[in-house]
Amino acid sequence: MVKEAGVQKRCDKNRKRSKRRAIYCPIHGCHLDSVSQKYTLYTEKPEELQKRGINRQSALMLVASQTAVPLVGEWLEAFWCPHCQQTKWYYVKKLDNRKFEISPAPTALWQQAIGVKSTQGNPSVGEFTLRHSRMNRYQGIKDFIFIG
Numbered sequence: 772m773v774k775e776a777g778v779q780k781r782c783d784k785n786r787k788r789s790k791r792r793a794i795y796c797p798i799h800g801c802h803l804d805s806v807s808q809k810y811t812l813y814t815e816k817p818e819e820l821q822k823r824g825i826n827r828q829s830a831l832m833l834v835a836s837q838t839a840v841p842l843v844g845e846w847l848e849a850f851w852c853p854h855c856q857q858t859k860w861y862y863v864k865k866l867d868n869r870k871f872e873i874s875p876a877p878t879a880l881w882q883q884a885i886g887v888k889s890t891q892g893n894p895s896v897g898e899f900t901l902r903h904s905r906m907n908r909y910q911g912i913k914d915f916i917f918i919g
Contacts, residue, residue: 794863794871799854803873806858807849810884813839847876847884 794803817830833840844865851858860876
């Protein structure tokens with residue numbers, strides 16, 4: 772606290788409280804509130820790493836040593852826009868310490884996200900198991916034929 776003419780003022784530069792992320796709606800320009808976790812993106816292609824500034828040889832070595840390479844500073848996240856009263860998914864790219872670039876999340880990026888459940892389901896699960904996991908009631912006895 773700093774005293775000036777008997778009035779106490781708070782020094783803003785000494786505040787330790789974190790600031791809100793400066794992420795604004797690309798349509799309305801209002802501040803967006805996060806309503807989901809961050810879904811980290813990864814790549815299995817050296818071309819994607821080359822687009823991000825890694826030379827060809829290093830990109831090939833990274834992909835060969837790690838099957839999936841995480842893309843640092845890029846993720847998918849859902850935000851609430853108070854202007855249009857909707858939740859939308861965005862592709863977020865961190866430019867520097869306090870700056871972000873956002874764009875609507877294209878469908879192709881969901882295949883690169885870590886921790887997202889596949890819409891097609893697990894390919895190693897059989898049709899029988901998948902069908903029975905979706906049943907509301909137990910009527911599975913019909914699938915078994917008893918020979919007596």
